[in-house]
Amino acid sequence: MALDAQLQGVLDDAWGRFSAYVDERLTKEITEPKWPWPNGESPRDIVDTGDLRASQSMTVASQPGTLETKYRWSAPYAPTVHDGAVFKATDAEGNARTMTARPWTREVIRDRVRLQTAFKLHFTMAAKRRAGRLGGTP
Amino acid sequence: MTDPCLVELGASVREVADDLRELFGGLLGTYSRPGGAPIPAFWVVTPGQVRPSFTATGIEAVLNKAPERELLGGVTRTLTTMRRWTVTFTQFDTASDLEAVRLLCFRAWPTSNQRHQPQTDDSYERLITELPDPILTLSL
Secondary structure, three states: HHHHHHHHHHHHHHHHHHHEEEEEHHHHHHOOOOOOOOOOOOEEEOOOOHHHHHHHEEEEEEEEEEEEEEOOOOOOOOOHHHHHHEEEOOOOOOOOOOOOOOOOOHHHHHHHHHHHHHHHHHHHHHHHHHHHHHOOOO | OOOOOEEEEOOOOHHHHHHHHHOOOOOOOOOOOOOOEEEEEEEOOOOOOOOOOOOOEEEEEEEOOOEEEEEEEEEEEEEEEEEEEEEEEOOOOOOOHHHHHHHHHHOOOOOOOOEEEOOOOOOOOEEEEEEEEEEEEEEE
């Protein structure tokens, strides 16, 4: 097998597993009781009905030379939960009602060192698996 | 031997706020305070701070006082960090939009991240922008 094809196989394997790891971390951010909330229990998780968490999906869209994964939340209120909102309805004093932002993707995306470390680990493991299948030293 | 001295080269919150006032001053709406004169609808918020009881008209800009930080890398005695200042614009005039703000942001900070929430029946239009501010930290 050509070296390019072998390398692409390792990358696809590593990227798929790495993407699943990020997917899991994003879900964990939603379920972690870490989000300040102005009323009642605080901090709390972002799970109310569970619809937001259930609407999370992942699409690995890699092509040779490009590693790409898209994460999507199809719940219609996902942007409002993530970035907060200012509502047109007002309180008794006439002030706009607001919703506190809970940007659950931020920490996962910004923790670049952790992401790099995770990808290196998945790449090394994928390379070992591939070497094992090809009869090399695993 | 003296303690290492850290010098951080980057914008202060005051400088960022001044830049924003200069750039968007003409577009901003006003806050009306009970018994007070209207003031520009620009607010520098500390995380966790409760929103003041101001009635806003037009466009409001809220600058988060605590920028996010992301370590990009480092060489001997120097660290490069990307700070991102979050500014949230809200359009309280339901007959207008935030297009002019979006374009100005894009011209002034072409690499800024922007997330747009269109106006709905229930909520006002918002533009969440993250302004990049790379800084160097020197250990002397």
